[in-house]
Structures are given as C-alpha cells and as structure tokens.
Amino acid sequence: MAQEPSNDLFSKVTKTAGKHSPLEEAIRKLPLPVTSVFLGKDGKIRPAVFRETGMTLVCKGHERIAEVFPKTIAKSRSIILEAIPRGEAAPVRGKRVGVLFSGGPAAGGHNVLAGLSAALNGDNELFGIRKGPKGLINADVFQIRPHDIQTILNLGGFDFLGTDRTKIKTPEQFEKVKETVLKNKLDGLVIVGGDDSNTNAAFIAEYFETEGVNCCVIGIPKTIDGDMAAGNYLPISFGFDTATKIFSELVGNLNQDAASAVKYYHVVKLMGRTASKITLEVALQTKPAVTLISEEIAEKDMSLGQIVDYIVHIITERRKIGINHGVILVPEGLVEFIPEMKRLIGELNTVLAEYEKDVKDLPTLQNKQEFIYPHLSPPSAQVMASLPDEIQEMLILDRDDHGNVKVSQIETEKLLIEKIRYRISEMKRHPDKFFGEGGDRIEATAQQIADFQKLSLSTQSHFLGYEGRSSKPTRFDAAFTFLLGLTAGSLVLAGKTGYMAAVTNFDKGGRILALPLAGLVTSEMRKGKEEFVIEKSLVKLDSPSFTVFAENRERWAMQDLFSSPGAIQYWGPTSRQIPLIVALDQGYADFGTFNLGEEREIKID
Numbered sequence: 001m002a003q004e005p006s007n008d009l010f011s012k013v014t015k016t017a018g019k020h021s022p023l024e025e026a027i028r029k030l031p032l033p034v035t036s037v038f039l040g041k042d043g044k045i046r047p048a049v050f051r052e053t054g055m056t057l058v059c060k061g062h063e064r065i066a067e068v069f070p071k072t073i074a075k076s077r078s079i080i081l082e083a084i085p086r087g088e089a090a091p092v093r094g095k096r097v098g099v100l101f102s103g104g105p106a107a108g109g110h111n112v113l114a115g116l117s118a119a120l121n122g123d124n125e126l127f128g129i130r131k132g133p134k135g136l137i138n139a140d141v142f143q144i145r146p147h148d149i150q151t152i153l154n155l156g157g158f159d160f161l162g163t164d165r166t167k168i169k170t171p172e173q174f175e176k177v178k179e180t181v182l183k184n185k186l187d188g189l190v191i192v193g194g195d196d197s198n199t200n201a202a203f204i205a206e207y208f209e210t211e212g213v214n215c216c217v218i219g220i221p222k223t224i225d226g227d228m229a230a231g232n233y234l235p236i237s238f239g240f241d242t243a244t245k246i247f248s249e250l251v252g253n254l255n256q257d258a259a260s261a262v263k264y265y266h267v268v269k270l271m272g273r274t275a276s277k278i279t280l281e282v283a284l285q286t287k288p289a290v291t292l293i294s295e296e297i298a299e300k301d302m303s304l305g306q307i308v309d310y311i312v313h314i315i316t317e318r319r320k321i322g323i324n325h326g327v328i329l330v331p332e333g334l335v336e337f338i339p340e341m342k343r344l345i346g347e348l349n350t351v352l353a354e355y356e357k358d359v360k361d362l363p364t365l366q367n368k369q370e371f372i373y374p375h376l377s378p379p380s381a382q383v384m385a386s387l388p389d390e391i392q393e394m395l396i397l398d399r400d401d402h403g404n405v406k407v408s409q410i411e412t413e414k415l416l417i418e419k420i421r422y423r424i425s426e427m428k429r430h431p432d433k434f435f436g437e438g439g440d441r442i443e444a445t446a447q448q449i450a451d452f453q454k455l456s457l458s459t460q461s462h463f464l465g466y467e468g469r470s471s472k473p474t475r476f477d478a479a480f481t482f483l484l485g486l487t488a489g490s491l492v493l494a495g496k497t498g499y500m501a502a503v504t505n506f507d508k509g510g511r512i513l514a515l516p517l518a519g520l521v522t523s524e525m526r527k528g529k530e531e532f533v534i535e536k537s538l539v540k541l542d543s544p545s546f547t548v549f550a551e552n553r554e555r556w557a558m559q560d561l562f563s564s565p566g567a568i569q570y571w572g573p574t575s576r577q578i579p580l581i582v583a584l585d586q587g588y589a590d591f592g593t594f595n596l597g598e599e600r601e602i603k604i605d
C-alpha cells in the first residue's frame, strides 16, 4: 500500500504557489553582471554619466525626419552617447521616474525594473504605469517599492505592470500623457517596447520639448522579434534570446520526434511579426529540413507557387534517399513578403483605411468579399480568390492600433500544407509533367518515381510564439535587461531625453550607449498612409549569419543533420550562450559565453 505523504511534504507543495516553485526560488538568487561604468570606487552600483562619442545616428530621409523631430534632433545633434563611470560627480536626489511596458511581453522586463531601481539608488523614486500606454493616458500610476522588485528579480512575464498596444497619436492623447506626467511630478518616463512603442517614445519626447514639460523620455529595446536593433550599436533587443532558445528546444524535439516516428513533416510557423530573425536563429540552432526566410523570398521575388515548388523539391529529394519526414520552418510574417501577397495586403489596407466601418458592419465573410473584391486590382482579386476562406477572413481582420496586419492570426503554416499536399497529389497523378529532363523537372529513376507514388505525406502544423514571450529570462537576457535598466535610470538622472538605452560588445565586458531615438525613425506606409516609425531591423542577406545558413541548408536537408539543443540552462556550461546570429554578425570569437562584467548578488533596498 502506498504510504501517506507527510504533512511536511503537503506544506512544501502548497508553499510553491504564487511563484515559489523550487526553480523560481533558485533563479531569484542568481547573480547578475554589472558593467564597470556602473560601479563606484567602493564597488557599489552607481548610475553612470554620459559623454558624446564621435558617432552619429541618422536614418534615410533625414531631412524629412528633422522636420518631424526638430527639438530633439537639435538637442542631441544625432550624436550617440556613451556611459562612463560617475567618478566624483555629485549624486542626484529626489527625482521621480515612471516606467511602462508596451506591446508583446518579452523575457527580462522585470529585470529592467530592477536595473532602474538600482540606478535610482534609494535617492530617487520609481513609479510603475499599469497596462502600458493606455495606463499612461489614464494616469494609472503607483509607486514601486524595492521589496516588490526583489520578488520579481530574474522572473519572466510582464504581469507586474501589464502591457498594451495603444498608439499615442491624437492631440487629446498627448495632452492626457502630459497631465499624467505633471500630476505625478515625473522627471523621467521610461518606455519598454518594440519599434512601435519606441516610436511613441520619440514622439512623446518631442512633444514634451515643444510643450516645455520637464520630463526626460527614454526607450528600452524590447521584442522577441529581434527587429528593434541597430547594427553594432545595439545587436539585438531583449527577449529574443529567451524566445529563440525555447523555440529551438521545441523545434529540436520535433526534429527528434520526426526522425523517431518517421511519418510526419512538422510545419512550424515561428513568431516574429516581420523580420525572420527568430526563424534564422532557430534554423541555425536546429538545422531542419526546410527553412523559409521572408527577406530572401522578397529578394528573389518568389511567388507562393515557387515557394511551394521549393519545399516540394526538398521533400522529393529526401524521399529519393528514403527520408519521408522532417521539420519545415516558416516565419510568421511570410505572407507580407511574397510579392503578390504584399500587393494584395497593400490594396486591402487602402480599402480598409477608406471603408473600415462599412466592412466591419457587414455580417458575413461573403458580404465582406462582395464589398472588397471590386475595390481590388484584377491580379490581387485573383490572388485573394485563390486563398482559402479562413485566410481571406484573417487578411481582412482589424489591424492593430499601429496599423499592422495581425500576422500571428494568419495560418500560413496551414496554407502551405494545403498547397504542398495539392502539388504532391498532382505529381503523383501526372509524373510525366514533373519528372524527367529539362526545366525545373526532377531527375529520378523509374523505381524512384514508383516509390514516390506509393508514399503518402503526413503533416502536422504548429505555431510557436506566445510560449516564448514570458518565460524566465535566460542568463543573457537577465543580464542584458538589468544593464538596460541601469542605463535608462542613469540617462534620466543625467537629464537626457529622446534616447534609447543600448548595450553592445556582449563579449568584451559590455559597452553602454544611448542612441538618439529620432535617428532610428523612418517613414513607412501604414493603413495606406505614410507614417513615421522606427525602422525595423530585418535579416540581411549578406550577413555572416545568413551566409552560414545558406551555405549549409542543403547539406542539413540531404543528410538529415538536425540538432536538438535542449532546454534553457540556468547553470552549467551552456547557460551563458549568446544568440548565434549576434555572435556571427558581430564577429565574436565564440557564442558560448557572454561577458558583461563582474557578477554580483543583487539586493534592491
């Protein structure tokens, strides 16, 4: 008979409620590195001060951008700042700093708060703004106590403050933001977000300068997508490392399962709204059978049909050597990069911008289609008609507040599966059209064709995204975010406004920079209108990371050389890895360990 567990064990299990699992308890105590610019002579954490570097940051179309951000550009002269130790500079006291999260969660947000709190150093106060930009408009502000920070140190999620995606755009909203800042006597406002949220930060900084509001605005680069980056000045945003390690574990498991069960192709859509950086990193980590990179598809001007042909070609070649399983990676934003789909989405955006309300009021998909089709060009109407109803419905769904198509809800992985299956069934029915010599035909022996006709294609679809956003940060993201918080706090205390906190040189002790936000802004078409937004950093096809991938993908596919990197490690030899794309593109000697300064136990009091 089974023994009754002791009361002691009962109480141990119940005590793990409320974020007290054994791992959460252990992770809270993990030390964090502190870059030397944040250390005083006594070895204690101190806010840094800043000096001008010889580097400037200007985006394309600078003259127009300068008309939109005249005040902040005049103030910063587009010069990048660098942190230096405080030295004998007098401490700053009595400042009140507000912070909010904006957009999708990303691992490490809570350590930004810890870094901010450490920079404010007990001499200044930190205030949380609940529910993102909406809370800023509605003055939903509360004081953060050091004790609260200690409980969330090194833990994932954005739940401590909450988040949302409100775009601050109308004069009334800007007025409300000003009211919140004045009412709470904030000297600084820190916005933790991606490209759209940092665009908000750039506009608020400019507005405060125009209105004479004495409140510094600082952005923090957050997004699992990795597209809030600025070359060597800011190799990556926080959250990317954790998300890609989680996705790589899961894709690695699928690789392993595919090779074990030998019956499925797993088609996996990976988050990352526009850029394929997540997909590229996961591909480099896991070496699957097929990986699509949106930026390459746009560059090669590949149609949906050509993409399907490319995948089917690899499936067919693998079949010839007896492999009828594998993993296919698809970036979330793919549809927006396929030329004919891009044109269609552009036209839909224009129609929706003009007739949003009319379309919304129509009750059925068929009514919506009847309304929209006549407004599309004949080629786009044809493309739209070739898509399954569910995809059409998703393409005419509401845009988010920033005018983005909600690509996470477009089931590209299912669309591809449908098209691949159809193409393979055609090949089985008409082998003479697809096999043989010349053109794009596949060379195969009569036996190989006969084998192909006997085999079936079994597929499973997956979408990995939300699973990767709120996990406990990796050691890298935990360290990176703590430093970003220290940087943002230091910038506010130094009276700087309109900058984004940045960390670079992850392999050499860390270099702390402040990038002028207006220097990151460019103009883009949203909802059919030109808007000023921070430029997304996409996969560059001449980058070392893409080159390594492109040079090896065929070998990975034809020899089934997949990897399964396993779960995130918080201790031990693989706990300090840097994202592969960062190590490759920054020219680091290795990806195995980051060096961001001496590690210490963090006590926020």
Ligand code: FBP
Pocket: 102, 103, 104, 105, 106, 193, 194, 195, 222, 223, 224, 225, 271, 272, 273, 332, 407, 408, 465, 469
């Ligand atoms: P952020 O850029 O705000 O960090 O969001 C990233 C992201 O996770 C994208 O990868 C994805 O397309 C989107 O958020 C999903 O948004 P939502 O949380 O609104 O469903």
